[in-house]
Amino acid sequence: MSPFRQRLYLGLKDIKDGICSANIWAMLGWLEIKQRYRRSTLGPIWLTISTGVLILGMGPLYGRLFSQDLSNYFPYLAVSIVLWSFISGLITESCNSYIAAEGFIKELKLPYTVHVLRVVWRLLIMLAHNLVIVVLVLGYFRPPWGWELLLVPFAVLLIAVNGLWLGTLMGLLSARFRDIPQIVTSVVQIAFFLTPIFWKPSMLGKYQWTADLNPLFIFLEIVRAPLLGEPVRGYLWMAAFVVTVIGFSITLLLFSRFRARIAYWV
């Protein structure tokens, strides 16, 4: 086997073994949440409460500022904020997937993918807590749902799958170049305003098409639109798949090449 194919094989094996070690990453991810809220009376329900307070505060204010109809704008904002906290969490925390696992990486032989999935799993648990808000708000406003609602779980899964390559790629780069987490944090902050979260693409008028170029919008919209009873354009699903394929290809090349170096970098 050529060295390239050998590395590629080991990289793929790491990902496969990592996924199969579900008992480890599920435990570590859940433990982090439990640890954060241990000895607090409400525990992880604080996740739900803090997101709820944010939405209750921002909803009426921004609805007024943009002179929007609240029965339409409020569910839009609630779903957007919940999804954004999931997506932005995946991006910012992906940088620390390996750095934070330094103790494990230097002492144990574990697939590196375990440390990435631990982060993805934790964010999925946090999303599940925030889902309570989505259910309450949508249950109250009852948007005109269609069959597309059935696609929501797959869309969420697709985002999580993208979290896998993102955590692998950003974790690798951040372990080597320690400025990257800082850069990513500030970029994500700006992205909150540049992505249609508390404003709608239609407010852009004739520049509405620019939103379609934003990958964050693409992933946000494939979950958000069906939840709000709006049709999802085929373009969005296609673009989401293209991003996934490109992301995994680049990640696989870099991960195969530098996987063995991660232990030396963290």
Add this chain to the structure above:
Amino acid sequence: MTSIVAENIVVEFPIYGGKSRSLKHTFMRAATGGLLARDAAERVVVRALNGLSFHFVEGDRIGIVGHNGSGKTTLLRVIAGAYEPVSGTISVVGKVATMLAITLGMEPEATGYENIFLRATVMGFKSSQIAPLADEIAEFSELGDYIHMPLRTYSSGMAMRLAFAVSTSVSADILLMDEWLSAGDAAFSAKAQVRLNSLVDRAKLLVLASHDEKLIQKNCNKIMRLDHGDVASFETVSAQPADRLPFVG
């Protein structure tokens, strides 16, 4: 057949950051630490293992000795699979148990009993495998009702007892140890040594790194001396241990 075969393994730690400048024109061979050198890309690196080759087989009791920074712990981590060598190959046949960081995976906020599961999961066990062992481990640690208290309420000695009890509950083909383990007060320590000795006896291959020459001579039948990441000597010791030291710090 349990074995560890290494061919020319090199381990180099790259040094990123400020210091590289002042070291740029300096090749140093200090009394402690690995060899400072530069790799192909002109980065300053610490060469921890400098092309080691060896062949350990079933029945070997390998003692690794050498000064601080001679590469003992690094070698154990390479055998454990945490570090892949920069060049050279290593093949390890057999199930490996490492006694390198026995508290890794334990959480201060979780109870002692929960920590048995946490630690064992990190060691690679499924919860169905741990469950039957958990009570025995809890009993061995002699923590009584404290086992249901958070780990942060333990004294460091109590925490070590628990970590020791979990980590030594395994059996493996290859056992890697960085210094001899000991835990607890005199009474517990004696009991711990019996357990550790039985674990060592069951292992088909032992690799023990230590500064303690007496300990090495008692437990090992081959001694590998490392110096600046090179094998300075590798010799077979005739006398197999008849009795072991009861406890060594």
